[in-house]
Amino acid sequence: xxxxxxxxxxxxxxxxxxxxxxxxxxxxxxxxxxxxxxxxxxxxxxxxxxxxxxxxxxxxxxxxxxxxxxxxxxxxxxxxxxxxxxxxxxxxxxxxxxxxxxxxxxxxxxxxxxxxxxxxxxxxxxxxxxxxxxxxxxxxxxxxxxxxxxxxxxxxxxxxxxxxxxxxxxxxxxxxxxxxxxxxxxxxxxxxxxxxxxxxxxxxxxxxxxxxxxxxxxxxxxxxxxxxxxxxxxxxxxxxxxxxxxxxxxxxxxxxxxxxxxxxxxxxxxxxxxx
Numbered sequence: 001x002x003x004x005x006x007x008x009x010x011x012x013x014x015x016x017x018x019x020x021x022x023x024x025x026x027x028x029x030x031x032x033x034x035x036x037x038x039x040x041x042x043x044x045x046x047x048x049x050x051x052x053x054x055x056x057x058x059x060x061x062x063x064x065x066x067x068x069x070x071x072x073x074x075x076x077x078x079x080x081x082x083x084x085x086x087x088x089x090x091x092x093x094x095x096x097x098x099x100x101x102x103x104x105x106x107x108x109x110x111x112x113x114x115x116x117x118x119x120x121x122x123x124x125x126x127x128x129x130x131x132x133x134x135x136x137x138x139x140x141x142x143x144x145x146x147x148x149x150x151x152x153x154x155x156x157x158x159x160x161x162x163x164x165x166x167x168x169x170x171x172x173x174x175x176x177x178x179x180x181x182x183x184x185x186x187x188x189x190x191x192x193x194x195x196x197x198x199x200x201x202x203x204x205x206x207x208x209x210x211x212x213x214x215x216x217x218x219x220x221x222x223x224x225x226x227x228x229x230x231x232x233x234x235x236x237x238x239x240x241x242x243x244x245x246x247x248x249x250x251x252x253x254x255x256x257x258x259x260x261x262x263x264x265x266x267x268x269x270x271x272x273x274x275x
Contacts, residue, residue, distance in 0.1 A: 032100070032101045033089065033090065033098055033099065033100055033101065034098075034099050034101065035086075035089075035090050035092060035093075035094035035095070035097065035098045035099075036093065036094060036095050036097065037063045037064060037067050037095045037096070037097045038063070040053065040067060040097055040098075040099045041063075041066065041067055041070060043099065043101075044070050044071065044074055044076065045070075048101055049101065049102035049104065049105050049106060050071075050074075050076045050099045050100065050101060050102060051077075051099075051100040051101065051102040051161050051162060051163075052076070052077045052078075052079060052099065052100050052157075052161070053067075053071050053076050053077065053078045053079070053097070053098075053099040053100075054079050054080075054081045054085065054086060054089075054097070054098045054099070054100075055067075055068065055078060055079070055080055055081070055096060055097055056080075056081065056082070056083050056086055056096030056097070057080045057081060057082055057083075059096040059097075064096065064097070067097060075156065075181070075183055076099075077156040077157050077183075079157075083096070086098050100161060100163075102161075102162050103162050103163055103164055103166065103167050103174065104162050104167075104174050104175075104179055106179055106180065106181045107151060107178035107179060107180050108180065109151065109153060109180040109182065109188065109191075110191075112125075112150055112151045112178055112180060113192075113195055113197070116150055116218075117218075121150075122216060122217060122218050122219070122270070123150050123197055123218045123219065123220075124147075124148070124149050124150055124219055124221075124263075124266055124267075124270075125149065125150055125151050125152070125153060125192070125197070125219065125220040125221070126140065126144055126149055126151075126152045126153065126220070126221050126223065126259060126263065127152075127153040127154075127185070127188070127189075127199070127220050127221065127222045127223065128140065128152065128153065128154050128155075128159065128223055129155070129185065129222065129223065129224045129225060129230050129231055129234055130155070130158045130159065130224065130225040130228065130231070131154070131159060131160055131223070131225060131255060132158065132159065132160050132225065133160060133226075134160045134161065134163065134165050134166045134169065135165075135169050135256075136160070136226075136254065136255050136256045137159075137160040137162075137166055137169070137170075137256075138165070138166045138167070138168070138169025138170040138171075138173075138174070139169060139170070139256035139260075140152070140223075140255070140256050140259045140260075141166070141169075141170040141173045141174050141177055141179075142169070142170045142171050142173040143256070143259065143260040143263055143264075144173070144177055144259075144263060145170070145173035145176050145177040146173070147263045147264060147267050148267070149177060149263060150178070151177065151178040151179070151180050152177060152178070152179050152180070153180045153182055153185075153188060153220070154179065154180070154181055154182070155181070155182060155183075155185050156181050156182065156183045159181075162174065162179065185231075185234060186233060186234065186237060189220075189222075189234060189237045189238065190237065192220050193237075193239060195218075196218055197218040197219065197220050198217055198218065198219050198220070198239040198240065199220045199222055199237070199238045199239045200213060200215070200219060200220070200221055200222065200238065200239060200240055200241070200242055201222040201224075201230050201234065201235050201238035201240070201241045201242070202221060202222065202223055202224075202230075202241075202242055202243070202244070202258060202259075202262050203224065203229055203230055203235065203241055203242075203243060204229075204243050204244075204246065204251065204252055205229075205241070205243070206241035206242050206243040207241070207243075208240070208241070208242050208243070209242065209243060209244075209245055210242040210243065210244050210261070210262060210265055211245075211265060212242070213240065213242050214269075215265060215266035215269045215270070216266075216269050216270050216273055219266060221259070221262045221263065221266070222234060222238055223255055223258065223259050223262070224255070225255065226252070226254070226255050242262075244258060244261050244262070
């Protein structure tokens with residue numbers, strides 16, 4: 001029994017990534033990975049936060065089905081990929097499954113909202129729609145933490161991975177500000193509005209200026225990607241829309257800068273009124 005036990009531990013250690021900080025392109029830090037179906041199942045059972053799970057296309061054995069069920073139960077984002085993709089991540093025996101570990105522990109949005117109201121505070125939240133650049137995400141997290149934002153809401157798919165690079169870009173802010181990962185952003189917007197929180201979509205297509213909005217009330221600022229802006233279905237569901245005045249020849253700001261402007265307008269209004 002002792003030999004089998006040691007071998008089992010050795011197998012688990014062997015299934016951890018050998019990525020080192022700074023070994024990515026341009027010195028970018030690679031996220032830590034776990035590979036192998038059983039090793040990933042054990043990782044989920046151990047309570048580790050998983051950024052995403054990659055499963056080989058066409059794979060459907062019993063153990064894989066168990067992993068997929070467990071991933072669903074724990075809201076782990078699953079992506080089906082070709083074998084070549086997995087082989088590009090690791091050449092070891094991955095068994096058609098690789099997961100990326102998160103650098104943080106995600107927070108419950110319901111808990112954040114409830115806590116704010118119980119403390120008699122007006123929630124200030126930031127929702128990010130498809131912000132995939134890790135540096136932009138880190139910069140937004142840094143601004144949000146400095147401004148006292150209660151939480152950042154991100155989708156489970158189509159968002160920047162929260163890795164060591166995001167942590168560094170945020171200057172450590174990701175250690176302190178709650179990050180809520182939601183599987184369905186449309187349902188999340190509905191939940192926020194039903195909870196008495198205004199969802200203000202920041203878009204250059206809006207008719208009203210941001211400075212004309214009442215941002216002292218319970219608020220979630222919805223920010224979109226630089227490439228495509230805010231998804232049309234999210235715009236329809238938002239409480240209202242607002243834009244930042246643009247006087248120059250370039251039509252838009254970097255999303256991290258635009259988010260900072262929006263956040264601090266809310267902070268200015270709340271500070272002036274004493275909210």
